Amino acid sequence: MNAFNALRLLVNPVSKSLSVGRGLSVRALSNTASRSFATAENESIKKDAQTAEGLSAAAIHSNGPARNDWTREEIQAIYDSPFLDLLFHAAKVHRANFNPREVQQATLLSIKTGGCSEDCSYCPQSSRHETEVKASKLLERDVVLDAARKAKNAGSTRFCMGAAWREVGGKKTNFNNILDYVKEIRGMGMEVCCTLGMLDEAQAKALKNAGLTAYNHNLDTSREYYSKIITTRTYDERLETIARAREAGISVCSGGIIGLGESEDDRVGLLTTLATLPAHPESVPINALLAVKGTPLENQEPVKIWDMVRMISTARIVMPKSMVRLSAGRVRFSQPEQALCFFAGANSIFTGDKLLTTPNNEFTDDQLMFQTLGLVPKPPKFEQSSCSGGCSHSDAEPKQADAAN
Numbered sequence: 001m002n003a004f005n006a007l008r009l010l011v012n013p014v015s016k017s018l019s020v021g022r023g024l025s026v027r028a029l030s031n032t033a034s035r036s037f038a039t040a041e042n043e044s045i046k047k048d049a050q051t052a053e054g055l056s057a058a059a060i061h062s063n064g065p066a067r068n069d070w071t072r073e074e075i076q077a078i079y080d081s082p083f084l085d086l087l088f089h090a091a092k093v094h095r096a097n098f099n100p101r102e103v104q105q106a107t108l109l110s111i112k113t114g115g116c117s118e119d120c121s122y123c124p125q126s127s128r129h130e131t132e133v134k135a136s137k138l139l140e141r142d143v144v145l146d147a148a149r150k151a152k153n154a155g156s157t158r159f160c161m162g163a164a165w166r167e168v169g170g171k172k173t174n175f176n177n178i179l180d181y182v183k184e185i186r187g188m189g190m191e192v193c194c195t196l197g198m199l200d201e202a203q204a205k206a207l208k209n210a211g212l213t214a215y216n217h218n219l220d221t222s223r224e225y226y227s228k229i230i231t232t233r234t235y236d237e238r239l240e241t242i243a244r245a246r247e248a249g250i251s252v253c254s255g256g257i258i259g260l261g262e263s264e265d266d267r268v269g270l271l272t273t274l275a276t277l278p279a280h281p282e283s284v285p286i287n288a289l290l291a292v293k294g295t296p297l298e299n300q301e302p303v304k305i306w307d308m309v310r311m312i313s314t315a316r317i318v319m320p321k322s323m324v325r326l327s328a329g330r331v332r333f334s335q336p337e338q339a340l341c342f343f344a345g346a347n348s349i350f351t352g353d354k355l356l357t358t359p360n361n362e363f364t365d366d367q368l369m370f371q372t373l374g375l376v377p378k379p380p381k382f383e384q385s386s387c388s389g390g391c392s393h394s395d396a397e398p399k400q401a402d403a404a405n
């Protein structure tokens with residue numbers, strides 16, 4: 001018996017019952033089975049077997065309710081589904097949960113740039129890296145509010161403010177100024193989000209009271225790979241800040257970056273952590289590294305569109321009601337490539353010429369792309385809502401870029 005037939009025998013008898021049950025997917029089982037025969041060369045055989053079966057893990061898991069009890073194996077199986085099958089089922093999930101023509105336009109402004117004490121390997125704003133980014137103080141009120149007005153006039157419904165800080169900590173004057181900016185921008189009828197590093201409970205409450213819609217705090221990568229990227233803040237500290245924002249009633253925006261040198265297993269690990277939080281983040285930014293000269297990751301290869309679409313599709317299936325944001329690195333992708341991302345379930349982008357300190361797509365190019373693809377801006381939404389799957393969601397969320405505060 002060759003490996004292919006042995007694999008089919010192992011997969012076939014159980015796959016029918018698994019299509020109605022929970023726990024292991026066909027792919028998870030085929031993974032388990034395939035490990036018995038594990039050789040690098042049978043990878044293509046596994047995928048053929050899965051296709052011959054007619055049901056990929058993406059197909060199996062695209063019909064159920066939202067859940068936060070995913071296993072890593074299940075998410076791995078979805079991620080490993082044949083590409084077009086994964087894309088198709090992610091698109092179905094997207095259409096079942098959102099108006100697929102609507103894409104949120106958010107604008108991100110760096111209100112305090114550079115000089116950050118953290119050592120995030122991808123970030124040009126870290127004071128530990130020799131980059132061209134110069135440290136500056138918190139932007140003045142008029143500058144920030146003017147930028148928000150311009151963003152609104154250009155069609156953005158969300159205004160995101162990023163500060164290159166490890167934490168808000170004792171920066172009372174700056175924090176009070178930011179609370180004022182939040183109030184004013186919310187008063188313009190925009191959703192407002194911030195990414196200011198770690199928050200304590202009182203700060204989270206103050207931001208909520210000021211009218212903050214969402215707080216961004218990315219996990220960046222898997223727990224296992226995290227220490228290769230950042231050593232000055234722990235994974236658990238990130239999770240604690242996310243929990244504080246959530247407890248204060250602020251929508252959570254949290255995602256990660258691919259292209260950091262991580263493995264596919266790390267990408268799955270990141271998605272597993274996000275998808276098994278007590279509540280899914282309302283927004284999940286998927287960033288593709290834009291390698292910046294002077295950072296430790298300056299020589300990383302650009303992320304391939306296939307990896308980006310696979311990541312977005314998997315996020316869409318396992319967090320069906322979250323906004324999935326095509327974030328940093330979009331500038332590298334052509335419009336047809338971005339179209340694939342939208343088809344896979346991305347429904348939020350940053351518009352504007354800069355993402356904190358890295359370049360972004362031209363506004364006019366984005367307008368043209370919206371016309372070409374029949375996309376329309378998503379209107380702002382301020383209330384929290386609940387999904388039916390035991391995870392609380394709201395349709396609102398926040399920001400990101402080269403800062404993964």
Ligand code: SF4
Pocket residue numbers: 116117118119120123124125126163164165166197402403404405
């Ligand atoms: S990503 Fe954020 S926390 Fe990390 S170095 Fe850059 S600004 Fe600082």
